[in-house]
Amino acid sequence: MPFFLPWHLLLLKHNRCSQNISRGSSLTPTTNTTWLTRSGLYAFGFYRQGNGYAVGIFLAGIPQKTVVWTANRDDPPVSNNATLLFTGDGLALPTAEGQNYLVKSSGSSSYASMLDSGNFVLYNSGREIVWQSFHHPTDTLLPGQRLLSGNELFSANSEADHSTGIFRLKMQNDGNLVQYPVAAADTSIYAFYSSLTVGQGENVTLNFGADGHLYLLNRNGTNIRNITDGGLPTDEGKLYMIRKRMQFVEWESSKDKCVPKGLCGLNSYCVLIDLEPDCRCLPRFESVNQGNQTSGCERNFVADACKNRNENFTDTMEELESTTWEDISYMSLRLSDKDDCIQGCLADCDCEAVFFDGTNCRKRRLPLRFGRRDKGTSERAFIKVGVPTKPDTDPRIVQPGSKKKGRTDILIIGLSFTALIHFVVDFRDCVVGIYKNERCEW
Incomplete structure (x- = not known):
């Protein structure tokens, strides 16, 4: 579609x-x-x-x-x-x-x-x-x-x-x-x-x-x-x-169809496939509406390990390479080690993503917006995701790949x-x- x-x-x-x-x-x-x-x-x-x-x-x-x-x-x-x-x-x-x-x-x-x-x-x-x-x-x-x-x-x-x-x-x-x-x-x-x-x-x-x-x-x-x-x-x-x-194009403001900010919804980013835009979700997220890629993405897991200290659930970070996003970080740290940046986010219950460029570690809360694939950037994104350690012992845990009930209203931007x-x-x-x-x- x-x-x-x-x-x-x-x-x-x-x-x-x-x-x-x-x-x-x-x-x-x-x-x-x-x-x-x-x-x-x-x-x-x-x-x-x-x-x-x-x-x-x-x-x-x-x-x-x-x-x-x-x-x-x-x-x-x-x-x-x-x-x-x-x-x-x-x-x-x-x-x-x-x-x-x-x-x-x-x-x-x-x-x-x-x-x-x-x-x-x-x-x-x-x-x-x-x-x-x-x-x-x-x-x-x-x-x-x-x-x-x-x-x-x-x-x-x-x-x-x-x-x-x-x-x-x-x-x-x-x-x-x-x-x-x-x-x-x-x-x-x-x-x-x-x-x-x-x-x-x-x-x-x-x-x-x-x-x-x-x-x-x-x-x-x-x-x-x-x-x-x-x-x-x-x-x-x-x-x-x-x-x-x-219809055929006489003029267009950009050849790159991922340039318009907001083309993909919250927590998703734009990727060109054969010069056509496609929206991808953050790791362990899934589309809110499969028929509408501007609807954005939501978690398909319960992320409560940090705040509730649930022994059956743990947080980890998954890397998302070569993407750029709107920069509304709530904290920026001068760090030169990637692992220090990752650990700093895992220890901070407010941190849901970090962006590391080799000298700076920027902490972000979700949602992320205005994402697009950019192979020219050296910045690396790490997204906090929840991993069940004992998936059969806690009925509150939603397994990765399953659809979480309910959703947050999202701002769709055109x-x-x-x-x-x-x-x-x-x-x-x-x-x-x-x-x-x-x-x-x-």
Whole structure:
């Protein structure tokens, strides 16, 4: 089963037609389900999500929907008897408790348009825009759309689940475009891609051109960085539709698919197998969810020898070579002997892992995160594991290889771009990438 993670850019052609939607119009999941662009390229409305329906914008006219924007993406799906109503305040799902607004306009809205650019727009009576989806991206940028300073794109959990995933792309206020895990702070130690444009000032924007050109503009409109060169066909006035979902990479932020921090869950680390990422558990740990490698790993043994002094159970250390992890050690000792480092951890009930580089011994508590195989590191990791000395005499001991009941809630961290910048999330493409879809002229 594939991993899920990143961003792609799906480039499509459109004309500038639109059609208006009057206030009081409504949609339901089963009848009158969408508002189409005049060309039929994009649709706004209900689409299948899990056991119910979500509201968003997607490519129309193809069996498998490519979703480019989702309203309230982390809300549970709605049932098939829901109604989406366009009111003067925006778009609402009427409930017994009142109106649940999926879109709230900044002023009174008189009519709406689903533009062929993929932008859904609300206007007041003076034809001024009071809300537009282009200013509220989720996991996708479309041609002509910008990511404004201070805003972010968040990956989806999967192609079938468009709720917030484990990565984010942020257009920082300092002018730097950076990728982070969702749960990490905006600091360089957690970044796994940067445009290296820090210090370029406020109001820098990420721009996505119709020709696949991805670039940064400062507040004066000056190009400060070309992320890609573009060069894809830009034949205006022609409409193209996806014939089948064939994608190939035009650009990606990293060739190493284990670079994104948080790709593997807690207590697991990323290994490249034929250039594809695979998550491995710490020694004597096993996956929390075999079908989801981002779920992390948990112990398959009871580690109580240190604190309870159980004579039927003892602690030992198992080595894990050539891996790097987030450094949040609670103690660092100047030691030159590996065995002294190991013994120091075994004698410390708070210590669950140590990292030794020949001169320093760093003690860690679990969980470990942001792990990846790195053959270039000289640091060696040693993980404390429990070994039963008399396995048949203590019923509390869970044998290695068996599944421990219960689990601790873990933080799962995820991102995707589309031409569309579409954070379509597939672990095989766990870095920001521009993708070009095969098209046929319509």
